[in-house]
Amino acid sequence: MEEVRSSTAWVARVATHVIVDYSGIEKVVGNIQGSIPKVEWDFEGIHYFDNGPLTVQYLFVLDALNFCFWPDKELSYDKLASGLNDALLNDKSAFDADRLQKYTGPQLREMLKWPRPLPLEDERVRLLHEVGLELERSFGGKASNLVDLCGKSAVKLVTLIARHFPGFQDHSVYKGHQIFLYKRAQIFAADLWGAFKGQGYGELYDIGAVTIFADYIVPAVLRQLGILKYSAALASTIEANNEIGPGTEEEIELRACSVYAVEKMRELISSKIGKQVLSVELDLWLWSRGIQQLSLQHHRTLSIYY
Numbered sequence: 001m002e003e004v005r006s007s008t009a010w011v012a013r014v015a016t017h018v019i020v021d022y023s024g025i026e027k028v029v030g031n032i033q034g035s036i037p038k039v040e041w042d043f044e045g046i047h048y049f050d051n052g053p054l055t056v057q058y059l060f061v062l063d064a065l066n067f068c069f070w071p072d073k074e075l076s077y078d079k080l081a082s083g084l085n086d087a088l089l090n091d092k093s094a095f096d097a098d099r100l101q102k103y104t105g106p107q108l109r110e111m112l113k114w115p116r117p118l119p120l121e122d123e124r125v126r127l128l129h130e131v132g133l134e135l136e137r138s139f140g141g142k143a144s145n146l147v148d149l150c151g152k153s154a155v156k157l158v159t160l161i162a163r164h165f166p167g168f169q170d171h172s173v174y175k176g177h178q179i180f181l182y183k184r185a186q187i188f189a190a191d192l193w194g195a196f197k198g199q200g201y202g203e204l205y206d207i208g209a210v211t212i213f214a215d216y217i218v219p220a221v222l223r224q225l226g227i228l229k230y231s232a233a234l235a236s237t238i239e240a241n242n243e244i245g246p247g248t249e250e251e252i253e254l255r256a257c258s259v260y261a262v263e264k265m266r267e268l269i270s271s272k273i274g275k276q277v278l279s280v281e282l283d284l285w286l287w288s289r290g291i292q293q294l295s296l297q298h299h300r301t302l303s304i305y306y
């Protein structure tokens with residue numbers, strides 16, 4: 001994703017709230033000796049998988065809703081992934097394009113067995129409708145057809161999703177420049193590749209072009225590792241659990257500097273140790289490290305993108 005790489009690198013160059021510390025990257029790369037701990041996709045054992053098109057539909061619905069769990073302390077990505085998995089096991093047509101267009105907030109809650117309104121519930125419902133409608137209009141109702149149109153290219157897949165589904169258009173304007181992050185579109189490509197183990201629907205020859213997925217966990221882990229440094233004002237906002245507005249310089253710098261830092265880490269692993277690693281692999285390692293820590297303090301932004 002050249003536009004993600006180049007626009008986030010630009011942010012890292014001019015950022016004032018977040019700094020990428022190269023000595024921190026060198027230290028981490030030295031410590032791991034280029035052998036990033038291998039984390040299996042679905043290490044949690046929570047995702048639906050049947051090796052066919054229904055898995056693709058499941059992953060697309062999952063990534064359409066894969067954002068902003070933190071406002072409800074008990075909610076998490078795991079609850080969403082396993083709730084949607086159970087829903088599909090009970091009813092194989094639950095994610096048919098016509099059904100996706102009709103869900104209401106209470107029905108979505110019931111499907112996930114969640115006892116109270118979900119964070120940003122109206123947006124979640126709107127995005128489900130958007131996915132159902134556009135899948136039906138342009139892709140015969142099936143996310144697998146969308147994947148088939150991309151000639152096994154992750155870059156084409158992310159581009160096609162961003163073109164057709166406004167909810168996946170994760171970009172912002174920062175100091176007058178357009179910055180691309182495409183977190184949920186890229187994670188869908190990575191989820192396909194991970195779930196299908198690079199075969200069938202998961203065969204993506206250019207998976208190496210995908211960057212990390214700029215969410216609220218990875219920046220916090222990079223900070224803990226000494227790779228990101230925050231200004232005193234930003235650090236105290238995060239420590240006080242105060243919200244950071246979507247589209248603010250602080251928010252864009254947190255996300256963009258995370259993408260850039262991991263690209264630098266990947267380059268260093270290649271030049272110093274001679275190993276080629278994927279950003280997707282680095283992401284899963286960093287993310288899984290973050291979610292294991294109950295008290296990890298992360299930035300709080302109400303966003304539909306991550």
Ligand SMILES: Nc1nc2c(c(CN[C@H]3C=C[C@H](O)[C@@H]3O)cn2[C@@H]2O[C@H](COP(=O)(O)O)[C@@H](O)[C@H]2O)c(=O)[nH]1
Pocket residue numbers: 040041042043044066067068069070075076077078191194212213214215216217218283284287291306
């Ligand atoms: N960078 C990155 N961010 C990721 C994921 C995933 C899940 N990926 C699946 C793919 C294979 C694995 O087996 C995983 O199950 C979710 N998130 C983000 O985390 C946040 C959720 O946090 P909490 O509220 O604590 O559950 C939220 O922003 C969510 O969008 C990832 O892989 N990378």
